[in-house]
Amino acid sequence: MSSTTPPSFSQLRSFVALCDHQHFGEAASALGVSQPSLSQAITALEKRVDGELVERTTRRVLVTPLGQALLPYAREAVLAAEAFNEAVTNQGAALAGTLRLGVIPTLAPYLVPLVLDGLGHELPLLNPELREMVTGDLLDMLGQGRLDAAIITIDVDLRRATAIPMFSEPLVILVPADHAWAGRDDVAPTELDEQRLLLLDEDNCLRDQTLALCQRYGANPPTAVATTLSTVVQMVSHGVGVTVVPEGALSLLAGTEYAIARFAAPAPTRRIGMAHRRSSSRGADFSRLAEVITNLARRAGLPGARNLPSARGNTP
Template identity: 25%
Template sequence: MTITQLNYVLAVAEHKNFTKAAQKVFVTQPTLSMQIQKLEEELEITIFDRSKKPIQLTEVGQMIVQQARNIVNESDRIQDIVDQQKGFIGGIFRLGVIPTVMPTLLPMFIGNFMKKYPKVKLKIEELHTEAIIEKLKEGHLDAAIAATPLEMEGIKENALYYEPFVAYVPHNHKLSSADKLEINDLEINDLLLLEDGHCFKDGILNLCKAARNYEGDQLQLESGSFETLIKLANEGLGMTLLPYLHTLDLKESEKQYLKMFKDPVPAREVSLIYNRSELKMQIIEALRSTIAGVIKGAITFQNVQIISPLNKKKEYQVN
């Protein structure tokens, strides 16, 4: 068997279609099919059940794909070892970023990084945390920027910064006269939230130590956009919470409605995460140092209470 054959198997397992898989690996469909058939004949087993639509892995095929992924990933890292030894910082680097971090953090560091490391070819995807973890484990991402702690086996977390939660309280809200808020001031059914899948929403639910209950509500609404939540708050439909970096880009007319929390300020931890077996550490360290260089001037809060995005509702304090 060859690494090429294993790559073909992984492509078909991902796309569940021989034609799409062939396009992914830049060969003709007959060539790909022939090589997979040769591998099946050599092993005297069937990897794919071709009678089903879409194509499905057989039971033994599932185990073979898992091992093939490990073999291909390890073979790819031979070049990584050479690059590290030479101190070379370059090549393709696949980075995932969660949606509530992408629009604020990315513009802050991407220009500096590309100028400093012109040989690195960044491929950036905006993904929810669940998809990021899956792609990291499957080797489709080299690293990601996400809210932590995640406590996932095999995933390393390197904290970049702690980002406070900031309340957006319009002038007609009952909390509008408060100077600073306390966590106990929050009522979960009064908060406008992001839709499911956003870890920032999970953090807010953990902060309030409650689950959202829409029973009896006249309006049931969750959005994927902070901008939408702000506009709805301005219409008197409640208040919302924002990540601190997002507040820096608000209009001056909107900033007057921002309210900080009393110390320790509730915050989320944003980290660079990657597979523990990742060998592109020279690029990961370059990313970490570049982000650290731009973020330290934007976020200077010290006494914060980290709110976990996990359902376990863990929290801890950083001074």
């Protein structure tokens, strides 16, 4: 029979870390404890629940059905305890100290420089640690408590997170320089069916948004060709096909090997926002941070943000 004594925070945290890393060495390193200490915590927890939570193999750790059933409760308990500690630590110290902030890779190249250059002036006590990852990985890390917030496209399943809207970024079509669409501003999304449409690999939200524009694939189904937008752009410039990019990415492109076509109004956009855990005590801080970054993007003329009024009514 399982024990009625509540498990300790250390045991629950050890269990959650082991499930996340599925490796005793990696989990122990992440927690800053020894492997024997981690193993003892897991064994003690298994005795409390009167069942095996993980299956130990020579290389990896497999979570048992019982472990899978109990993991969501353990994770919520760990996140709640960490939110309590976070609230205690941040009393009276809004947006100060280290903040782990994720950014999606199709936005990071032109937003991160604005963040690095501007936050020091706007929020001098804040020390952002930036991580660039695809949306799914960022949401995983948010859920695991390994990120504090993330700037992502918010028209996705946010899982256990909530999002603060920031701005909507237009999507445009990148075509070879001599393409018949060059300079058009009235392309219907259904016309993409007639082209060889190049996409990023799976797990990238821009790929999903591009596919959502296509009502059918016709004789030219979209092709996943690369993990980075820069590689897709190079393929467009060499006449391999066309692709859809956020308008902000155009600021990073140089040369005359490509041209731009725009969708007919109302043009499709992607909504950018700041995601954070619902359980976090720092909702007001993240709202302020989203406001500051949005204003930095607006002042820099970032498409989608440039026409927004200052969140505080100020002019640059």
